[in-house]
Amino acid sequence: xxxxxxxxxxxxxxxxxxxxxxxxxxxxxxxxxxxxxxxxxxxxxxxxxxxxxxxxxxxxxxxxxxxxxxxxxxxxxxxxxxxxxxxxxxxxxxxxxxxxxxxxxxxxxxxxxxxxxxxxxxxxxxxxxxxxxxxxxxxxxxxxxxxxxxxxxxxxxxxxxxxxxxxxxxxxxxxxxxxxxxxxxxxxxxxxxxxxxxxxxxxxxxxxxxxxxxxxxxxxxxxxxxxxxxxxxxxxxxxxxxxxxxx
Numbered sequence: 721x722x723x724x725x726x727x728x729x730x731x732x733x734x735x736x737x738x739x740x741x742x743x744x745x746x747x748x749x750x751x752x753x754x755x756x757x758x759x760x761x762x763x764x765x766x767x768x769x770x771x772x773x774x775x776x777x778x779x780x781x782x783x784x785x786x787x788x789x790x791x792x793x794x795x796x797x798x799x800x801x802x803x804x805x806x807x808x809x810x811x812x813x814x815x816x817x818x819x820x821x822x823x824x825x826x827x828x829x830x831x832x833x834x835x836x837x838x839x840x841x842x843x844x845x846x847x848x849x850x851x852x853x854x855x856x857x858x859x860x861x862x863x864x865x866x867x868x869x870x871x872x873x874x875x876x877x878x879x880x881x882x883x884x885x886x887x888x889x890x891x892x893x894x895x896x897x898x899x900x901x902x903x904x905x906x907x908x909x910x911x912x913x914x915x916x917x918x919x920x921x922x923x924x925x926x927x928x929x930x931x932x933x934x935x936x937x938x939x940x941x942x943x944x945x946x947x948x949x950x951x952x953x954x955x956x957x958x959x960x961x962x963x964x965x966x967x
Contacts, residue, residue: 727753755784865896918949
């Protein structure tokens with residue numbers, strides 16, 4: 721099995737590499753010190769197994785999973801026990817708390833061997849979104865563009881447009897395409913700031929300057945930059961209610 725170790729602590733990487741050494745069936749093909757390096761390495765090296773820390777600068781372990789998708793089986797290796805439930809909800813194989821014993825690692829590797837080759841094709845993006853606690857809303861959105869990663873602060877997200885199994889994120893006059901359904905992204909957005917105005921559109925309330933009639937049963941939301949977005953009947957009810965609260 722080809723594996724990648726992702727941890728921002730050099731000593732932790734070295735310790736894991738040492739305990740993996742007797743397991744000759746595991747080939748460590750890369751070590752990454754942050755989430756950006758991990759996304760690039762997974763994309764280029766196509767590992768079977770990912771040993772992934774949770775808390776890291778810039779991109780955390782769950783954001784890495786959102787970007788790379790279900791390309792590798794995942795074993796979380798972390799000093800924090802508070803993410804265990806979320807880890808298993810995104811179908812991690814195991815959750816190793818540092819420090820762990822050789823027997824505990826052996827058990828995790830056995831699970832990995834049993835799982836690899838039979839990994840579900842379900843999108844890790846949607847699984848990660850579903851695992852997020854309801855009251856914990858996104859503060860930023862990470863979007864992969866080839867080997868580059870764009871980070872969009874949530875306050876700068878103007879609106880979202882559905883594109884089949886993708887979403888097009890509009891921010892600062894630029895468009896970013898992300899492999900995620902609009903419904904799963906909606907779960908992570910604060911409903912006091914973002915509203916689903918149409919089956920294909922979510923808008924940042926702070927960007928809406930007025931609502932105009934369009935046809936007998938539909939309206940348009942006009943944004944600060946002049947962009948016009950369609951508003952469905954049900955979307956209008958939600959939008960008007962939230963705008964009235966802010967008035």
